[in-house]
Amino acid sequence: MSEKILLIDGHSILNRAFYGLPELTNAEGLHTNAIYGFLNILFRIVEEEKPDYLTVAFDLHAPTFRHKMYADYKGTRKGMPQELREQVPVMKDVLMAMGITIVAKEGYEADDLLGTLAKKSEARGMDVTVLSGDRDLLQLASKHICIRIPKTRFGKTTIEDYFEENVKEKYQLTPAQIIELKALMGDSSDNIPGLPGVGEKTATKILLEYGTVENAWKHVEELKPNKAKNAFLEHYDMAILSKKLATINIDSPIEYDWESARIGEFYTKEAYEYFKELEFKNFLSRFEEGAEPAKIAVSFQNVTDFTEADALFEKLVKEPELGIEVLREAHQFLGLGLAWNNKEKEEVETVCIFPQGFLTESYLMDQVQKLCEKVERIDALDVKETISEISKVSHKKVFDAGIAAYLLNPLKSSYTYDDIAKEYLGEMLPAKEDLIGKLSYTKAMSEKEAKEKEVAKSICYMAYTALRSRKALMEALENNNMKALFEDVELPLLFTLSNMEKEGIRVNAEALKEYGSQLEVKIKALESQIYEEAGEEFNINSPKQLGVILFEKLQLPGGKKTKTGYSTAADVLEKLAPEHKLVADILEYRQLAKLKSTYADGLAGFIGEDGRIHSTFNQTITATGRISSTEPNLQNIPIRMELGRLIRKVFIPEDGFVFVDADYSQIELRVLAHLSGDENLIEAYKEAQDIHRMTASQVFHVPFEEVTDLQRRNAKAVNFGIVYGISSFGLSQDLSITRKEAAEYIENYFATYPKIKGFLDGLVTEAKEQGYVETMFQRRRPVPEIRSGNFMQRSFGERVAMNSPIQGTAADIIKIAMIRVEQALKEQNLESRLILQVHDELLIEAKEDEVEAVKAILEREMKGAANLAVPLEIDMHTGTNWYEAK
DNA sequence: GAGCAGCCA
DNA sequence: CATTCTGGCTGCTCG
Incomplete structure (x- = not known):
């Protein structure tokens, strides 16, 4: 098999990365997005192609032979913004630290060096890949030279590959004719002049007919259309010059030693230091040795003996703080992990126990429960999964690292121990995937795979990370003003959710x-x-x-x-x-x-053996702070269509109980009224029961009683649209009206409620300036898209900036209400219990003789959950099934 | 596993 | 010039 060389067009890839990625800086204020993007694509291509040699070519900041030919020639480095310019030398340093060969030569562009190296490597019998964002390089394509051009669409990078035949397919031209094409069309990016009036279509037609610019000149009288013929007559010299400018020099005088370009170890110590300084945490995991090792116990033991385990639990009860992991997969208990500080040795000790023999699941869970009740401080990645009888433990002594990490960045799809350790402890722990690959824990534990040791390690690391990350996470929460949200809302809520899951709903x-x-x-x-x-x-x-x-x-x-x-x-x-x-x-x-x-x-x-459905309520999924429900999702049970709604009749309370269902009335609009401080909207809420009718009356200037159904429907759609971050396009689609009409509705709306426009615009500015928006209770939503150069992405970011504080504040409020309702039920020693939450709705399974008390609690605690400029109203119903209670 | 479709607030 | 209003979960098909 022939050897492979990868040649990279340094500036062009940096450029693409710079404009394709959101702004990114490290602690010193250095911009890093282009370097990050470059490395990302470099790693990807190297992993994909596994080349034997690698070289990156750069332009120098000096005139080239092209400038001598044509004074107006524009170098690639002209007009480079400072934020990008400053990244170029750093990029070179990073590459050198990774042992990657860099070439640059005064008087030549990177293209020429790439062309020269590509052709010479090909002549040596190598397969060549040239990575560039510049289509000019297509002229180099051959059977063994592939030009790869990355394209970013919708945030995903795909790569177009061009061998000789692919160029022909796409352009109908040979690679050599790409030069002719550019000579005729010109290229505004480097200021190569083309023939006026000749675009890609005409140029291609001419080349298909005559092959080259020179040959076309010989048949200039036959050229069509007339515009092209005249352009030729007038500017033929220019076309010849352009052709020379566009031709890549494949014989540049550079000294190059292939052996020294052979790929070695990228992940050197120097590179590690650079990556750390640039804060490329994602890449750090690539360094096995350079990383700081975990400060983990001498041995992390795997206890199998009952007496030993019993003694261990006796000992651990006296510890001041414990990290605990109860690993479950598909509701199956797999193993227990414990971590504690060994003060003398200044180390963390960990232990993993699998269920086996006398060490049964129920024994282990009993021990965990005891530890949770007695030890002063309990840390876990997921407390809800860890503690079985949660009501016997105070929320004041637990720390949930998963929830903390979620509050600090709610956009991640999961909160794993390796990520948390890396981000908040600066430690590189082997991730689950590093230990057992793509297997599930259950599969890794099977006899076939026999990876108990690796699973044990994973479990120990979870307990370890929970224990060690508490301080760093708490500090980060405090720095972000989210300590109260974490301690007073999310941690107590976890207990409420656990109870709801355990109760379930009868079916x-x-x-x-x-x-x-x-x-x-x-x-x-x-x-x-x-x-x-x-x-x-x-x-x-x-x-x-x-x-x-x-x-x-x-x-x-x-x-x-x-x-x-x-x-x-x-x-x-x-x-x-x-x-x-x-x-x-x-x-x-x-x-x-x-x-x-x-x-x-x-x-x-x-439906479980108890005749009830126990859904899981997830607290770390949504970007806005809502909770979500899975297995099954009980937050999307049909209601709009009667046939679907009938399903709700199968959800029934236990004998002797009834359902009491309460939902907030237009909570998001009320939040908007409060946050914006718009007097008209606030007034509207104080006066009217039917807010959509009121909106219609005010927006369309008709008396309240004379609002038509259509007007009310339209007003309602606008109200919803405002909350979602309205666009005339979206509203027009929703109402089946023209964009123009939709724009008028929106304009009228903003004229009626003037402060709302200012409020929403302010959110967009805020997101742009600080990179995130906040709810009333300081919950954060990062909005990275808002700085995107891509219109679609940026617009999305703007809508998110407008919607998240509203949706998120509503989510905060109902979370507070849930905690308060549960607390009140407990204080009054009621048997009634909270069993469901559907974003603005709470469902209580209430003992028949407690219904009045429950109603009073819901009324008081839901309305009192937050103090807004408008009253919080609720609608409440009782029934013998969910259909009736709604 | 991605893409579509459809259910909810 | 484009732009298809927020946040979720599940079931199904098909490569």
């Missing part, structure tokens, strides 16, 4: 089954009807097959929409439904199929 399994069967019958009937109407059998659940039937076979209007094919979404089909029975049937089929699979069958699978 009438038979009724659910019956509901499913009824759906089944209707689905079967619809299915055969649809096949008949379509004239063939197909999979109705496949949007792909359905699209073919509707838009090709039956030729219905409404062609393409999605990336992969036709859109068959409900809003598209609804427009067609009135005229085609098939479409109407498909919509009904979809509705029923959804109800059956997700709700009827789906929920049935979650």
Whole structure:
């Protein structure tokens, strides 16, 4: 196999990274985004291609032979912003520290050096890859020289590969003709003049016909269109000059030693120091040896003996602080990890215990419970998973590292021990993946894999990280003003959520089954009807097959929409439904199929032995501070359509109990009124019950009583839109009106409530300036997208900046209400319990003789959860099932 | 596993 | 010139 060389166009890749990534600086204020992006793509390509040699070419800040030919020639380094310019020397230092060869030569551009090295390497029989953002390099492509051009779309970087044949496919031209193309078209980026009036289309046509600029000149009288012919006659000299400028010199006089460009160890000590200084924490994990080792125990033991374990628990009870990990996967207990400080040795000791023999799960859980009750301070990555009888433990003594890390950055998809250790302790711990690869813990523990040791390590590291990271995380929370949010809201809430999970909600399994069967019958009937109407059998659940039937076979209007094919979404089909029975049937089929699979069958699978469904409430998922519900999701049970809503009848209280359901009335709009301080909106809330009607009356200047249904509907949509970070486009889509009309609605709205516009604009500015926005209770949402150069991303960032403080404050308020409600129920010794939260709604399973007390608690605690400029109102209902109580 | 679709606040 | 209003979860198909 031939050897491989990777050649990189340094400035071009830095440039792309600089403009493609959000601003990034280290503690010293040095901009680092271009370097970061460069390294990212470098690592990716090296991992992908595994080249034997590697060289990066740079331009020098000096005139090249091209400047001598053409005074107006623009070097690549002209007009480089300071934020990028300062990164270039650092980039070179980093590369050198990584042992990567750099080439640059006075009088030549990086392109020329790359061209020279590419051709020479090819002549030596090597496979060559040239990485650049510059399409000029396509002229170098051949059978063995591949030009790779990274493209960033929607935040994802894809790489286009060009061998000789790919260039032909894309441009219909040979690589050599790419030079001719540039000579004719010109290139504004380096100021190479082209022929006026000749663009890519005309140039390609001419080249397909005549091959080269010179040959076209010989047939200049035949050239078409006339514009091109005249341009040739007038500017032929220019085209010849441009051709020379565009031609990459493949014979630059550089000294180059392939052997010294052979790839060695990137991850040197010097490189490590650089990465640390630049704060590239993600890359640090690549350094196995350079990293600071974890300050972990001499031995982390694996206790298997019962007597030994018992003695250990006896000893640990006396510790002042413990890190505990109870590892579960799919509700299955896998192992226990403990960590404590050994003061004499100034070390942390850890131990892992797997369930086996006399060390049963229940014994171990009892011991953990005892430790949690007796030890002064308990730290865990996920306290809710750790403590079984949580009500016997005070929230004041626990520390949850996962929640702390979530508050500090809610955008991460998970909060693993290695990430937390790296970020807050500056320690590199082997991650789960490093220890057991892509396996699950359960699989790694199986006889086949026998990776108990690695799993044990992982478990120990979790307990270790929980214990050690407390101080750093608390300090970070204090620095960000989130100590109160953490201690007074999130930590107590964890206890409430744990109790809710443990209580669960009772389900009438038979009724659910019956509901499913009824759906089944209707689905079967619809299915055969649809096949008949379509004239063939197909999979109705496949949007792909359905699209073919509707838009090709039956030729219905409404062609393409999605990336992969036709859109068959409900809003598209609804427009067609009135005229085609098939479409109407498909919509009904979809509705029923959804109800059956997700709700009827789906929920049935979650009913436990106690006849109740125990959902999981996750506290570290959403970007705004809401909680989420999984396995099953009980926060999206149907309500809008009657047929779906009927499912709620299977959710029932225990005998002797009833449901009391309370939901906040338009909490987000009230939060907006408060946060913006808009007097008109505040006044509107103090006066009117029906806020959407009031909005309509004020925005459309009609008396309250004369507001039409349409006006109210429109006002309601605007109200929602405002909360979501409105755009005229979005509103127009929602209301099926033109963008112009939508823009007028919005304008009228802002004219009616003048402070709201200022408030929302202020949030966008705030996000731009500090990189994040905050809720009323100092919960943060970073908005990295807001500094993006990409319009779509930036617009998204702006909407997020407007929505997050509103949605997040509402989330804070109901969290506070939940804590208060639970506390009140406990204080009054009631048996009634909180069992569900659906963003603005709380469901209580209330003992029949406690209903009045429960109602009073909900009323008081929900309304009193926050003190806003407008009253917090709730709607409350009771019932013998969730359908009735809503 | 990605993409689509559809359910909720 | 474009831009498709926030935040979630699950089920299904298909490569």
